[in-house]
Amino acid sequence: MAVSRAERKKPPTSLDVARLAGVSQSTVSYVLTGSRPISEATRARVEDAIDKLGYHPNSGARTLRSQRSGVIGLMVPEADSDDGVLMVFIGAIAREAQRHGYDILLVTAQEGARGIRRVVRTGVCEALILMELDRQDERVAPVIESGLPFVTIGKPEEFPQGSVVDLDFEMLGRMVVARAVEEGCDRLLLFGSPDRKRRRNDVSRFLAGVEDSAGECELEVVLDHEALSGVPERALRLTLPNQRTALFGITGVRQALFAMAATGALVDETRLLIALSGEDLVDVSPLLAAVPQIDPRRIEVSEIAVAELVRLLQIEGAGPRITLVEPRWVEG
Amino acid sequence: MAVSRAERKKPPTSLDVARLAGVSQSTVSYVLTGSRPISEATRARVEDAIDKLGYHPNSGARTLRSQRSGVIGLMVPEADSDDGVLMVFIGAIAREAQRHGYDILLVTAQEGARGIRRVVRTGVCEALILMELDRQDERVAPVIESGLPFVTIGKPEEFPQGSVVDLDFEMLGRMVVARAVEEGCDRLLLFGSPDRKRRRNDVSRFLAGVEDSAGECELEVVLDHEALSGVPERALRLTLPNQRTALFGITGVRQALFAMAATGALVDETRLLIALSGEDLVDVSPLLAAVPQIDPRRIEVSEIAVAELVRLLQIEGAGPRITLVEPRWVEG
């Protein structure tokens, strides 16, 4: 039987700590916030008292007074087929935020612009991280309007008023082309979800990088943004006796792995799968081991996003900036 | 350039609303909380003013005064290979919580018991949802000690002081056995992650259900909790000419699907894959279509967990209870 709200014993306040330490309430506050010098002796007494009582400052009161909730709102997209990837970001963001003394509050995409307005106006969140923005996203307006510092993960079409952190997709394109050429491929087959291609601009940036560098060499680029399940068959069909085709996709790596493994090798004289690997693919790591892999660095992107937000929050006058993280080849 | 904290214009308070509506501050409050009858006329004026100003009650002040933060803490496990599944739960929980007027704050497993103590003592969370508890979990103690209402998703060994919501794994076991027999199978091969089997007790409950009902029929049960990748080969090896083997696993369904599809049919005279399907498997739905599927009802489990927590929060004297959700066959 749960203890009722009323009979639950009240946690100690800073006044209790002050009394036990024989100092004033404000001194306790200063010890905690460090916003004014305190003698070693009294600091020790106060900290003792804090431990003894198991005191934690009341979040509501602190927020009310200081206008800082210590909470960062994380706008999460509706779960789609890429759930595993999403969880990697969310986990890393939450851990990094906690390391900086902030908590993460979920704001679902479902709530839309109204949800943003709510968490902002009520003062629950003092900053925001936005993930997977569409090209035109109704949720951007209330964020800007709120004036709160924010970071978007994923580079939007236009430079917004907040900071941006993302993988360098253009470089990714150049890396894939370079590797394909090195490995003696004549053709590069790019697969992926057609829906994603339409809605998000990371695909366009990637393609820009590909075309940019493919132009300089003899590599023929083929776009295959039809259903993922047909990837290996189409790849085989497109393959000619004396040619070698490299395959790559930003999404659908797992499906491609399985499908190709089922109909033949991931790597042989006629084809070479290059994988955008990631923490969500641990379950297929044996398969992955056979192919060249690029790390999309999702953990780093997440951590940088949080660090960047903390910078905007804590450094007065800090301006927004763009950080593109370089993809990396995974060493065999 | 972000607007600095100081120059950001302050949101309207209930006093602003009161002035605009020509009533007292308390009347505004009563309109909002509904804790006292208000005449239609003044209610209308107040609501008008609220809209006009875009007023939202300040969360810090409300929390301080009422001891309710409107925030539910969600203890999320470290991301593992089952990330997609996790995201289904989290998304559904966040959406359902919002429908009830609560927000979800993430508490990572990494923070451990100390994290629980922190969010509880500071008053950020007024209730908790615990996911994926280990058999012995250090985080349970501080939760109970806090006296806050809580719900665990996943039935623990012992009945805790909070409510429990989970899939009925015993019934799942009986359903799998019954179907295998109906389909003319002589043998049931159970695969899954050995680690999970050791740490979590849903597997034991499932096995109890299986053994319970397998005893009554001629079905031979084989446990295969070695590496998932070997599943289809072992299944084939174990298969005898005149026999039919049913295959089932609580985890690793996607891997099994791909692996079996690669080495032969999912369903033929010698074998029958039964899949624990779920929202995280959309990417392989074409494969799934060919086999009998059981819905693990993760969305329902999530929604019930939230509803149950809301009940504990809002109904004075409500006691904890156990809710087991029945698995369901997915209709072809």
Place this chain on the structure above:
DNA sequence: TTGTAGGCGTTATCAC
């Protein structure tokens, strides 16, 4: 049916 006023626990501005 509505208004008045006190206090929730902190932070930060005054004083000393």
Place this chain on the structure above:
DNA sequence: GTGATAACGCCTACAA
């Protein structure tokens, strides 16, 4: 280097 004290914005018991 430290202490008193006034808000922060809301809820609700008490008055009218």
